[in-house]
Amino acid sequence: MNLTLKIWRQKNAKTKGKFESFKLNDISPEASFLEMLDILNQQLIDEGKEPVAFDHDCREGICGTCGLYINGRPHGPERGVTTCQLHMRKFKDGDTIVIEPWRAKAFPIVRDLVVDRSAFDLIMQAGGFVSVNTGNAPDANSSPIPKLDADRAFEAAACIGCGACVAACKNASAMLYVSAKVSHLALLPQGKVEAAERVQKMVAKMDELGFGNCTNTYACEFECPKNISVSNIARMNREFLSAKLFAEKPSPIDMGD
Amino acid sequence: MSVLDSKIPDGPISQKWTQYKADAKLVNPSNKRKLDVIIIGTGLAGASAAASLGELGYNVKVFCYQDSPRRAHSIAAQGGINAAKNYQNDGDSVYRLFYDTVKGGDYRAREGNVYRLAEVSNNIIDQCVAQGVPFAREYGGLLDNRSFGGAQVSRTFYAKGQTGQQLLLGAYSALNRQIAKGTVTVYSRRNLLDIVTIDGKARGVIIRNLVTGEIERYFGHAVVIASGGYGNVFYLSTYAMGANASPAWIAHKRGAYFGNPCYVQIHPTCMPVHGEYQSKLTLMSESLRNDGRIWVPKNKKDVERIRRKELSPNDIKEEDRDYYLERRYPAFGNLVPRDVASRAAKERTDAGYGVNDTGLAVYLDFKDVIARIGKEAVAAKYGNLFQMYEKINDENPYETPMMIYPATHYAMGGLWVDYELMTTIPGLFAAGEANFSDHGANRLGASALMQGLADGYFVLPYTLSNYLADEIRTPRMSTDLEEFVKTEQEVKDRVEKFTAIKGTESVDSFHKRLGKIMWDYCGMGRNAEGLKKALALIPELRKEFWKNVRVPGGNDYYNPEIEKAGYVADFLELGELIVRDALHREESCGGHFREEYQTEEGEALRNDNDFAYVAAWEYKGENSIPELHKETLKFEAIELKQRNYK
Numbered sequence: 046m047n048l049t050l051k052i053w054r055q056k057n058a059k060t061k062g063k064f065e066s067f068k069l070n071d072i073s074p075e076a077s078f079l080e081m082l083d084i085l086n087q088q089l090i091d092e093g094k095e096p097v098a099f100d101h102d103c104r105e106g107i108c109g110t111c112g113l114y115i116n117g118r119p120h121g122p123e124r125g126v127t128t129c130q131l132h133m134r135k136f137k138d139g140d141t142i143v144i145e146p147w148r149a150k151a152f153p154i155v156r157d158l159v160v161d162r163s164a165f166d167l168i169m170q171a172g173g174f175v176s177v178n179t180g181n182a183p184d185a186n187s188s189p190i191p192k193l194d195a196d197r198a199f200e201a202a203a204c205i206g207c208g209a210c211v212a213a214c215k216n217a218s219a220m221l222y223v224s225a226k227v228s229h230l231a232l233l234p235q236g237k238v239e240a241a242e243r244v245q246k247m248v249a250k251m252d253e254l255g256f257g258n259c260t261n262t263y264a265c266e267f268e269c270p271k272n273i274s275v276s277n278i279a280r281m282n283r284e285f286l287s288a289k290l291f292a293e294k295p296s297p298i299d300m301g302d
Numbered sequence: 303m304s305v306l307d308s309k310i311p312d313g314p315i316s317q318k319w320t321q322y323k324a325d326a327k328l329v330n331p332s333n334k335r336k337l338d339v340i341i342i343g344t345g346l347a348g349a350s351a352a353a354s355l356g357e358l359g360y361n362v363k364v365f366c367y368q369d370s371p372r373r374a375h376s377i378a379a380q381g382g383i384n385a386a387k388n389y390q391n392d393g394d395s396v397y398r399l400f401y402d403t404v405k406g407g408d409y410r411a412r413e414g415n416v417y418r419l420a421e422v423s424n425n426i427i428d429q430c431v432a433q434g435v436p437f438a439r440e441y442g443g444l445l446d447n448r449s450f451g452g453a454q455v456s457r458t459f460y461a462k463g464q465t466g467q468q469l470l471l472g473a474y475s476a477l478n479r480q481i482a483k484g485t486v487t488v489y490s491r492r493n494l495l496d497i498v499t500i501d502g503k504a505r506g507v508i509i510r511n512l513v514t515g516e517i518e519r520y521f522g523h524a525v526v527i528a529s530g531g532y533g534n535v536f537y538l539s540t541y542a543m544g545a546n547a548s549p550a551w552i553a554h555k556r557g558a559y560f561g562n563p564c565y566v567q568i569h570p571t572c573m574p575v576h577g578e579y580q581s582k583l584t585l586m587s588e589s590l591r592n593d594g595r596i597w598v599p600k601n602k603k604d605v606e607r608i609r610r611k612e613l614s615p616n617d618i619k620e621e622d623r624d625y626y627l628e629r630r631y632p633a634f635g636n637l638v639p640r641d642v643a644s645r646a647a648k649e650r651t652d653a654g655y656g657v658n659d660t661g662l663a664v665y666l667d668f669k670d671v672i673a674r675i676g677k678e679a680v681a682a683k684y685g686n687l688f689q690m691y692e693k694i695n696d697e698n699p700y701e702t703p704m705m706i707y708p709a710t711h712y713a714m715g716g717l718w719v720d721y722e723l724m725t726t727i728p729g730l731f732a733a734g735e736a737n738f739s740d741h742g743a744n745r746l747g748a749s750a751l752m753q754g755l756a757d758g759y760f761v762l763p764y765t766l767s768n769y770l771a772d773e774i775r776t777p778r779m780s781t782d783l784e785e786f787v788k789t790e791q792e793v794k795d796r797v798e799k800f801t802a803i804k805g806t807e808s809v810d811s812f813h814k815r816l817g818k819i820m821w822d823y824c825g826m827g828r829n830a831e832g833l834k835k836a837l838a839l840i841p842e843l844r845k846e847f848w849k850n851v852r853v854p855g856g857n858d859y860y861n862p863e864i865e866k867a868g869y870v871a872d873f874l875e876l877g878e879l880i881v882r883d884a885l886h887r888e889e890s891c892g893g894h895f896r897e898e899y900q901t902e903e904g905e906a907l908r909n910d911n912d913f914a915y916v917a918a919w920e921y922k923g924e925n926s927i928p929e930l931h932k933e934t935l936k937f938e939a940i941e942l943k944q945r946n947y948k
Binding site for chain 2 (some may be wrong): 073076077079080083087089091093096098100101102105106107109110123125126130132134155161162163165166169170171172173175176178179180182183184185186189190191192195196198199202203206229230233235236
């Protein structure tokens with residue numbers, strides 16, 4: 046198939062960007078979207094031009110590195126897939142495809158289609174863990190977990206941290222991401238001990254980093270390549286509220302004699 | 303040639319690790335704060351090591367090329383992680399896991415290391431559950447298991463088809479906790495370009511910031527390479543696009559011996575190649591072989607009609623199907639180890655029974671299990687894998703059998719390390735897939751995650767402390783020392799050379815050409831004639847690369863072509879060493895199959911008299927032949943015999 050691509054080009058976070066158009070011919074419908082961009086880049090290198098920078102790594106939909114805003118939708122037209130799993134058979138001969146980076150204040154552009162998502166790491170550092178040291182764990186089967194809870198925790202933990210939820214949201218809110226992380230641990234007995242503290246710290250960090258508010262449009266769930274449910278947001282709101290209501294100051298640590 | 307000392311502790315196999323821990327030197331808390339550890343890579347081995355060493359109180363700096371430590375390619379591991387818990391009461395034990403791993407590795411692994419691995423496997427599961435890793439559970443709330451190749455017990459713990467992601471998120475969360483506490487600093491989008499040695503010890507690294515192009519220097523009392531394996535030397539593989547051998551290769555060029563480079567795992571169940579532009583081969587988890595049955599048609603005329611799309615595989619009657627693994631290996635059937643399953647697929651497709659238009663595919667069929675337990679139960683076990691297959695191939699595996707073919711998946715070879723995971727450079731350690739240590743000539747399924755986490759959580763905290771105990775009198779060194787300045791200059795020169803060549807051929811193009819040489823002459827089947835040919839072709843290609851590569855753009859901003867050029871330049875050297883190792887090993891074992899050495903039935907034929915050793919290669923300079931050193935493998939707990947899965 047023959048295509049016209051309109052791709053966002055930007056040298057770095059400080060310079061202004063613009064769209065650039067490219068013609069690409071004879072693309073196989075069996076090629077993946079990123080293989081189509083590989084072909085474009087090979088063509089550009091052959092012409093002595095600089096290739097388009099885009100983020101990608103595992104190319105099997107799990108590392109969460111890739112993320113392109115394709116024809117106005119994060120990860121393109123197909124539901125439940127990442128950009129790297131999207132194939133050209135979803136497009137038609139003669140199509141014009143507009144490709145942009147994620148756009149959000151908290152995700153500054155690195156170059157072309159590459160953005161900086163380290164804000165997600167900072168949120169996790171604020172509390173996205175269980176405080177257990179290596180070698181300090183009881184036998185794995187010492188506390189049974191109802192299968193339903195384990196399955197729900199898994200579904201929340203399936204989030205790949207790609208940022209599509211933020212890109213999809215008109216407010217660039219990170220609520221789906223943060224709520225998936227909060228839910229994963231809050232649903233398990235191992236995570237319950239620190240649940241109240243965790244949700245407060247992660248939400249505070251999220252707000253501090255410039256993500257927007259949630260106004261319940263559910264665009265995030267619709268565009269999430271891993272089908273993370275907005276019910277996680279409701280769970281996080283409950284966790285957050287009860288943490289605030291029942292907040293107790295921890296007593297000072299007794300350091301012994 | 304020298305004889306290598308692997309420093310295996312004395313005593314019976316089951317007491318070696320206990321004894322080592324009892325004898326290991328310790329570092330007191332106030333001294334730990336004064337000691338810096340550098341870790342390259344944030345996969346299971348790197349992240350778990352960084353978190354555990356941070357907890358102990360060392361100052362840890364960890365580097366990854368990805369934009370976040372959570373994205374290292376351990377994340378893509380699908381099927382599971384082994385442990386000798388014996389929760390299924392099916393006869394498992396530490397000894398049996400140890401035995402299966404040594405046997406699965408075709409008796410080319412070091413007994414002491416493998417026993418330790420089996421021993422700590424149970425602690426790993428405990429640790430992960432405590433971190434909140436959502437493993438699959440049964441209705442009673444206890445952990446579920448499944449079976450993997452090369453074992454007759456169910457010892458594999460899993461989280462649907464994304465066990466790797468869940469385990470890595472566990473290690474990443476432990477890492478985050480330490481970052482918040484200030485014991486660990488993470489540097490992402492950074493590449494290792496060189497290792498600085500001072501008075502023979504590893505003392506630091508030279509790093510390139512991929513976003514700004516700036517070159518940075520970091521000091522460490524010890525350096526750990528946990529940067530993964532080198533399978534991308536074949537270009538097409540199940541590895542991530544950015545996966546590279548450069549940190550290990552740099553270590554090798556600085557003096558670390560490279561162990562068993564010819565042991566590369568070709569995984570039997572991957573999606574077949576479909577076009578020239580293909581960038582990646584996607585794995586279909588080995589867990590599918592629990593229930594899927596592998597076959598090709600018995601009759602050539604059916605094969606031809608299938609290729610012409612006149613027949614669908616569902617039209618082939620049961621009696622006209624050749625379930626070749628079940629036929630050849632009745633005891634293990636579809637669950638033979640990976641090397642055996644891959645070679646059997648190659649045997650059938652070489653004989654002309656491949657089922658897609660390229661002739662390079664076999665079927666993996668779920669018809670029987672769907673009939674037995676229902677579509678819903680199958681979806682609960684493998685749903686996300688089936689979905690992934692359908693997205694890529696546009697075919698529904700619930701209705702039509704999957705088409706699969708072997709692809710490069712894992713490197714058993716890697717930096718040679720002793721029992722303490724230290725390379726031949728004092729103070730330079732290697733963990734996870736980057737080292738050569740535990741899998742012999744073939745790794746069993748669900749053992750990579752086990753080894754990565756064993757090295758990081760449970761081995762390095764002891765062995766690295768034992769090394770650092772002698773470093774407490776070494777103050778932090780300035781990175782303005784001559785050794786740092788000189789090494790940085792060499793690195794800068796190389797980066798500038800890439801952009802200055804201004805040739806006509808892209809980095810990717812060279813990578814593809816190298817991959818083709820490697821696959822054709824050093825893939826699933828190898829022989830002396832082909833290997834010699836590759837040994838002539840690779841240096842020629844390397845010369846051409848340095849004359850004619852085109853690296854567009856500059857080096858003071860985000861320019862992925864520069865990174866790739868570095869990776870491919872190193873692959874072009876490593877590829878030659880792999881071939882050289884394969885040529886020298888005149889036997890077949892595990893993933894290394896020399897066509898000249900096989901039994902009448904086409905099974906791998908080992909030569910224990912001459913080759914029961916680890917080949918550790920020493921770098922001797924750019925155009926010199928590397929020197930071979932041997933570590934003799936002693937089998938005391940297990941009797942050496944020919945593998946049999948029949």
